[in-house]
Amino acid sequence: MKFFEFAEAMRPLVPGKLSRAPYLRELISMFTTVTENEWGTRNDPITVVSDSTLDSMTSRDNAFTKKLAQAIHSRLRIDNFIDVIQDLDDAAKMLIVHNLEQFGLGTKIDQLAFDAANELVNILHEKAKITTDDSALRREIRIHAALAAYRQELLVRSRGCQVCGASMVTVSNGKSKASPQIVFLDSDTPEPSRDDFAVLCLPCGEKYRLAHTKDDVAALQYSNSRLLTQQQLGDDLAPLDLDKKLVDLLQRIKALPRAQRTFDPNYIVVPLEQKLTDDGLLSRCSDAMAIYERVIRLESQALESTGQFSFNRMRAQIKAAWWSMIDADLTEAEIFSRLAMWIADQTGGDQYASEVLVAYMIQICELFNPEDLTGKVLAA
Numbered sequence: 001m002k003f004f005e006f007a008e009a010m011r012p013l014v015p016g017k018l019s020r021a022p023y024l025r026e027l028i029s030m031f032t033t034v035t036e037n038e039w040g041t042r043n044d045p046i047t048v049v050s051d052s053t054l055d056s057m058t059s060r061d062n063a064f065t066k067k068l069a070q071a072i073h074s075r076l077r078i079d080n081f082i083d084v085i086q087d088l089d090d091a092a093k094m095l096i097v098h099n100l101e102q103f104g105l106g107t108k109i110d111q112l113a114f115d116a117a118n119e120l121v122n123i124l125h126e127k128a129k130i131t132t133d134d135s136a137l138r139r140e141i142r143i144h145a146a147l148a149a150y151r152q153e154l155l156v157r158s159r160g161c162q163v164c165g166a167s168m169v170t171v172s173n174g175k176s177k178a179s180p181q182i183v184f185l186d187s188d189t190p191e192p193s194r195d196d197f198a199v200l201c202l203p204c205g206e207k208y209r210l211a212h213t214k215d216d217v218a219a220l221q222y223s224n225s226r227l228l229t230q231q232q233l234g235d236d237l238a239p240l241d242l243d244k245k246l247v248d249l250l251q252r253i254k255a256l257p258r259a260q261r262t263f264d265p266n267y268i269v270v271p272l273e274q275k276l277t278d279d280g281l282l283s284r285c286s287d288a289m290a291i292y293e294r295v296i297r298l299e300s301q302a303l304e305s306t307g308q309f310s311f312n313r314m315r316a317q318i319k320a321a322w323w324s325m326i327d328a329d330l331t332e333a334e335i336f337s338r339l340a341m342w343i344a345d346q347t348g349g350d351q352y353a354s355e356v357l358v359a360y361m362i363q364i365c366e367l368f369n370p371e372d373l374t375g376k377v378l379a380a
């Protein structure tokens with residue numbers, strides 16, 4: 001494929017119906033890098049080219065000179081070109097796919113950014129007579145095309161920095177915006193997958209890119225495996241579909257008057273100590289039960305007496321969800337939090353009240369029962 005054919009095929013990439021010279025300037029700017037201080041200087045590949053030459057370049061191959069191809073190649077910013085293509089809507093991508101097919105390049109929407117970037121490099125190398133090894137550039141294209149394709153999924157899955165756990169939202173001038181850094185994990189795989197990337201906050205991302213060890217990579221790969229497990233758990237869990245009266249129970253827990261939120265001096269914590277090894281979680285559950293154990297027990301009985309709420313059904317469903325998590329590489333605290341969040345999401349109930357309910361389920365030996373955990377080891 002010749003450059004003028006490539007430029008014609010990529011027309012949907014540039015918004016507006018620009019004439020030939022302005023269009024080419026805009027297109028070339030998408031895959032070259034020029035600093036602000038270099039704008040309008042001879043270091044800017046498209047500044048030194050006249051409009052008449054650019055007009056000719058849209059229809060004749062010999063108008064695209066070896067010197068210009070070398071200048072563009074020396075300023076090539078292929079990752080930006082890939083990102084611009086990936087951000088197009090599917091209709092625009094399909095137009096480019098059809099256009100490229102007219103000039104002999106077969107591709108698909110999900111491969112468009114990768115194939116178009118490689119074809120551009122082919123054109124530049126042929127015109128500039130570049131014969132040096134370009135394996136590093138080709139690898140960069142493959143990695144960044146995969147990153148661009150997986151970016152949104154990675155951001156959703158990560159839930160925060162995979163190193164420090166910090167939220168990746170910064171506040172500037174009263175506005176919030178995400179500032180994630182997606183890094184590649186030095187994999188030798190020829191086809192990078194989503195698990196070859198990790199999402200970090202700005203400080204951790206900059207530190208990783210500056211220098212990292214094999215242990216750093218191994219830690220992020222382990223983090224990815226845990227995220228994948230948790231994602232699969234979320235996909236596999238059936239909706240609670242609990243009795244609507246459970247919402248009433250959660251509301252009654254939440255609505256307990258502050259004056260009545262006092263510790264029961266007769267409450268015994270030994271049963272919880274037999275089930276939980278996480279000291280922090282044990283304290284949370286113990287405190288919750290010292291206040292709410294009697295409330296949950298009596299309110300559950302009252303609701304069940306109406307015939308519209310089944311405590312046994314609720315207990316079975318929550319335990320089934322717990323069982324689906326117990327084989328995953330999750331800590332006690334992570335299982336506790338995920339169960340509470342799951343109950344709150346499925347019922348529309350209060351998060352804290354849901355945590356209290358999970359603590360109660362532990363108290364009555366439905367969750368983390370040593371007999372159920374025989375032969376199983378939870379993550380530390």
